Amino acid sequence: MSGGQAEHWAEELAVLGPGVSEAVAWAGLVIERAGGAWLTDADGRDYLDLMGGAGVNLIGHSHPGYLDALHRQLDAWMIGAHASTARLDALRGLAGLLPATLNRVQFYSGGAEAVEAAIRLAKSATGKFEILSFWRGFHGRTAAALAATGGARAGLGPAMTGVHTTPYAYCYRCPLKATYPACGLACVDLARETLRETSSGSLAAILVEPVQGRAGNVIPPPGYLAALRELADEHDALLIADESMTGLGRTGTILASEDVSPDIVVLGKGMGNGYPVSAIAAPAEIMETGTFGKPSASSSSYGGFPLACAAVASVAQVVRGRGLAERARTVGAEFTALLREVIPERGIVGEIRGIGLAVGIELVADEKTRAPLDKKQLHAVFTRLLENGVLVMTGGGSLRLYPPLTIDIAELTDAAHTIASILNTWTS
Ligand SMILES: Cc1ncc(COP(=O)(O)O)c(C=O)c1O
The missing domain is CATH 3.90.1150.10 (Aspartate Aminotransferase, domain 1)
Incomplete structure (x- = not known):
């Protein structure tokens, strides 16, 4: 330099x-x-x-098809969340990639905003309000996302109430000093105990990164996500997979959590390949229950704007067309x-x-x-x-x-x- x-x-x-x-x-x-x-x-x-x-x-930077799609959209129109060819293409593109159960998508602009929406959706769909998240996890710097994020809160005062945190399956530095597989996923047992001791019985969701990115690309052992799925089910709670970092092929499958059928998925980062766009995906029954599905209850100024959607449509096309996962x-x-x-x-x-x-x-x-x-x-x-x-x-x-x-x-x-x-x- x-x-x-x-x-x-x-x-x-x-x-x-x-x-x-x-x-x-x-x-x-x-x-x-x-x-x-x-x-x-x-x-x-x-x-x-x-x-x-x-x-x-x-x-890839400056992917020619992607640039072309954005240039064409820029020349056509760019303000408003009205229906558009770009949005239809983006929705079709995502539907072609995501599990069929995640059949409703709502667009936002950044990862933290989508995490907030996922938490709101879980509360709306379950009528409950507590969240379980994980040490060293990262979900963004807005209020609810920050409460669910490991560390990074020093000096910021009380976080959103009702968020419980528990150790992730970070086997290289297991806080329980246990070893996989002999541990039998002791960290999940601890999560279960944590909820038994501290929950008021109102768990809305478990929010987890299928691979912890900011913690250093921490990959949990086999069976970990399935055990969290079980724990969520025990509480009639939803499983939110924050796939901002892992989604759309990065980890070798379209979703890193697809084996455990998450109820809500957060997408961001690579989904726009540089254009700021994020989304949550969930089954219609979940999106339509409670206040989330009421008019204007889940929208944002830029959610579903045409340039963002042109970016998503192009990324989805390339991921699928080139078999990038x-x-x-x-x-x-x-x-x-x-x-x-x-x-x-x-x-x-x-x-x-x-x-x-x-x-x-x-x-x-x-x-x-x-x-x-x-x-x-x-x-x-x-x-x-x-x-x-x-x-x-x-x-x-x-x-x-x-x-x-x-x-x-x-x-x-x-x-x-x-x-x-x-x-x-x-x-x-
Ligand atoms: C897993 C995960 N969730 C959420 C976020 C927050 O995304 P953003 O920075 O777009 O708000 C990040 C950002 O690094 C992330 O890695």
């Missing part, structure tokens, strides 16, 4: 509010253009973009296997976790105690990767890799070797 880009950042930061994404600030890049899996900075330097706008880049599964399995082959889990590398094209590499200061690598070292690793042309995301002491599902295996192979050359020789 040149002095020119640093100057550019300094000029922006003289006005821009603080608190921008840490990894974006660490990168300090001024981007001129992008294509596929690549970003080009103001000095003409290329970076393999495994950050992908924090998991947003699903079908399946591609993520096969290419992702190859990539994770290669990472494991060239990066031994020792030294600063604690664990490599991959599902489809969502990968986490957890970094530690001490391989025995698993003490997390300190922030300064994480920053230094990130910077070395960037200097070597690889831009990654961070979170929870891990490197997080979210390539577009269209990426070539050759690009990932090069990235794996670059990451290996840095991590394998790192001395902290």
Whole structure:
């Protein structure tokens, strides 16, 4: 990165509010253009973009069909939530991808807004008000979403009442010091106990990320989501899968939670591939019960606007047409296997976790105690990767890799070797 880009950042930061994404600030890049899996900075330097706008880049930067769809919609009209060809195409596209039971979709603009809507919907459909969510989870920074988010609440005062939190199945750092499968999913037993001890008997929903993104791409063991489904059923509560990060193919299936039939699904990020759009999907019976289904009760200014819908329709078409979920599964399995082959889990590398094209590499200061690598070292690793042309995301002491599902295996192979050359020789 040149002095020119640093100057550019300094000029922006003289006005821009603080608190921008840490990894974006660490990168300090001024981007001129992008294509596929690549970003080009103001000095003409290329970076393999495994950050992908924090998991947003699903079908590739500047995908030609996507750009064409947006240009055409821009030329036609863009204000109003009226019916449109774009919205019909978006709804048809999603219906072609989602399980048939999730037959109603409502559009919003961002992930947190859709999470809020999912929580409102669960309350409306059940007539109950409590939510169970998980440590280290992330659902956004609006009020209800924040209450259900792990950490990140310091200094913000009381959160929404009725939200219970319990440990996620983070086996590498199991707070119960148990080991899967011998534990028999002790964390779910603890969740059950937590509800028994603290619930007023009004559980509306369990809200869960099928894979915890911001925590470092934490992948729960087999049977975990099914056990949560059972727990929700025991309480006559709904299961909300927050698939903002995982949805539409990222983890190798259209939904990471599809095996356990969630009642409500939250979609965001990759669904618009850069255009800010999100959605919730649920069965008609759930959407039509209670206040949620009353006129104007679930709408928002921008929900279902035509540019957003043109983006969704195009993404859905590409995901389906190119079989991107399946591609993520096969290419992702190859990539994770290669990472494991060239990066031994020792030294600063604690664990490599991959599902489809969502990968986490957890970094530690001490391989025995698993003490997390300190922030300064994480920053230094990130910077070395960037200097070597690889831009990654961070979170929870891990490197997080979210390539577009269209990426070539050759690009990932090069990235794996670059990451290996840095991590394998790192001395902290
Ligand atoms: C699982 C999950 N849910 C919700 C959100 C919030 O989305 P947004 O930042 O679009 O509000 C995020 C963002 O990272 C996320 O990863």
